[in-house]
Amino acid sequence: MMRFSGIVIVILAIMMTANVDAKIYERCELARKLQKAGLNSYKGYGIGDWLCMAHYESGFDTSFMDHNPDGSSEYGIFQLNSAWWCDNGITPTKNLCHMDCHDLLNRHILDDIMCAKRVVSSKTSMNAWDSWNQHCSGHDLSEWLKGCDVYVKPNSNKINS
Numbered sequence: 001m002m003r004f005s006g007i008v009i010v011i012l013a014i015m016m017t018a019n020v021d022a023k024i025y026e027r028c029e030l031a032r033k034l035q036k037a038g039l040n041s042y043k044g045y046g047i048g049d050w051l052c053m054a055h056y057e058s059g060f061d062t063s064f065m066d067h068n069p070d071g072s073s074e075y076g077i078f079q080l081n082s083a084w085w086c087d088n089g090i091t092p093t094k095n096l097c098h099m100d101c102h103d104l105l106n107r108h109i110l111d112d113i114m115c116a117k118r119v120v121s122s123k124t125s126m127n128a129w130d131s132w133n134q135h136c137s138g139h140d141l142s143e144w145l146k147g148c149d150v151y152v153k154p155n156s157n158k159i160n161s
């Protein structure tokens, strides 16, 4: 029994050091964070667009990772791709956000937001995220902000849709 619990402790210790300091954001907490980072009406998209997209991409889980058939991977709450936006040391990359992909997996999402701003500033705009295109584009997104202390700008409609 003693030996067993000793092994469990060692395994737990390994798991804790291997895991990044991740977080599953609560909807309104994320909404406030996005607003504070200046995403309300940024490039014509509202906080609802970001919440809807992040929900379908990661379930607000900063540690979420996904692998694509082409060998690239997607990281974090916004599922940013290792072929374009960050460097994971494996995939050939443009690294347009000049960052390590693994920095997209921790609870500190300001760097993720800065990178996402670049994505949405690119030609594809919010269409860079398939899930936004499928589930959020053209929908009434006010539900996403329900109960959150977030000011909704009256004219946060998409500029280029």
Ligand SMILES: [Ca+2]
Pocket: 103, 104, 105, 106, 107, 108, 109, 110, 111, 112
């Ligand atoms: Ca981060």
